Amino acid sequence: MKDKVALITGASSGIGRATALAFVRKGAKVIVSARRGAELDELVKEIEADGGKASAIVTDVSKATEVELMVAHAIEVFGRIDYAVNNAGIEGNFGSVTDLLEADWDQVMDINLKGVFLCMKYEARAMLAAANGGAIVNIGSVNSFLGFPTGSAYVTSKHGLIGLTSSVSAELGPKGIRVNLLCPGVVDTPMHRRLRGIAGDDLYDKGLLPTVHLQRAAQPEEIAKSIVFLCSDDSSYITGSTLLTDGGLTLTL
Numbered sequence: 001m002k003d004k005v006a007l008i009t010g011a012s013s014g015i016g017r018a019t020a021l022a023f024v025r026k027g028a029k030v031i032v033s034a035r036r037g038a039e040l041d042e043l044v045k046e047i048e049a050d051g052g053k054a055s056a057i058v059t060d061v062s063k064a065t066e067v068e069l070m071v072a073h074a075i076e077v078f079g080r081i082d083y084a085v086n087n088a089g090i091e092g093n094f095g096s097v098t099d100l101l102e103a104d105w106d107q108v109m110d111i112n113l114k115g116v117f118l119c120m121k122y123e124a125r126a127m128l129a130a131a132n133g134g135a136i137v138n139i140g141s142v143n144s145f146l147g148f149p150t151g152s153a154y155v156t157s158k159h160g161l162i163g164l165t166s167s168v169s170a171e172l173g174p175k176g177i178r179v180n181l182l183c184p185g186v187v188d189t190p191m192h193r194r195l196r197g198i199a200g201d202d203l204y205d206k207g208l209l210p211t212v213h214l215q216r217a218a219q220p221e222e223i224a225k226s227i228v229f230l231c232s233d234d235s236s237y238i239t240g241s242t243l244l245t246d247g248g249l250t251l252t253l
């Protein structure tokens with residue numbers, strides 16, 4: 001991936017951070033974005049200390065003007081975008097359908113679903129303008145397929161990404177840009193640790209993890225490798241697809 005540029009949203013933490021480092025290991029330059037600038041600056045320093053090239057831009061993916069600036073920043077700094085990973089997401093607040101606040105529903109949709117639409121809108125414009133092809137990976141979840149009580153907002157946002165990814169793939173495929181959805185299961189990140197805190201250790205250790213064929217959570221680096229694969233030429237005939245990286249969880253629930 002030498003001379004290629006990858007843009008990663010939600011790179012201040014968890015899967016996004018690991019993905020930025022994975023691209024750098026493959027020789028790509030990276031644009032890292034999220035709302036927390038200090039974490040991004042630290043990541044850029046770490047990458048540069050190892051001889052890699054990176055640039056940070058603070059972005060809230062739910063705001064079109066900020067997303068447009070993020071893409072403009074990538075073009076200004078590195079001149080192109082070859083790969084885009086739309087990973088930023090929140091679990092939001094959980095609540096039964098009778099109690100969930102409209103504001104909580106809106107926040108999850110704005111970040112997890114509208115945010116991915118906005119990112120693809122500006123990323124695709126830049127890729128099409130450059131006419132070099134490209135690859136986009138959106139981050140769904142096992143909850144792109146499975147619901148759970150109190151999870152209607154998160155689950156709906158992740159289900160929506162299947163339709164969004166498939167539609168945009170159909171639009172961009174003829175122009176040489178592949179678009180896929182990667183769906184992780186349980187990944188050991190700050191989000192996972194927050195959810196574990198809500199559900200309780202017992203539910204995780206005795207309820208959820210035994211349903212995973214591999215009997216453990218993924219490390220973010222394992223998910224990052226699959227994301228890099230979906231951007232690389234090794235997946236040149238994969239588009240409009242969903243790749244489950246869940247250690248077998250979905251099939252056993």
Ligand SMILES: NC(=O)c1ccc[n+]([C@@H]2O[C@H](COP(=O)([O-])OP(=O)(O)OC[C@H]3O[C@@H](n4cnc5c(N)ncnc54)[C@H](OP(=O)(O)O)[C@@H]3O)[C@@H](O)[C@H]2O)c1
Nearest residue numbers: 010012013014015034035036060061088089141187189191
């Ligand atoms: N961990 C799991 O078990 C798991 C399983 C399935 C799917 N996923 C999905 O994987 C993705 C990454 O999750 P993670 O586990 O790595 O969680 P995480 O550690 O909480 O990281 C989430 C990232 O998203 C960023 N983000 C949140 N809201 C944003 C916004 N409005 N604008 C820009 N960036 C925003 C956060 O950065 P700032 O706070 O700095 O903005 C952070 O960098 C999410 O889409 C999540 O739904 C995770």
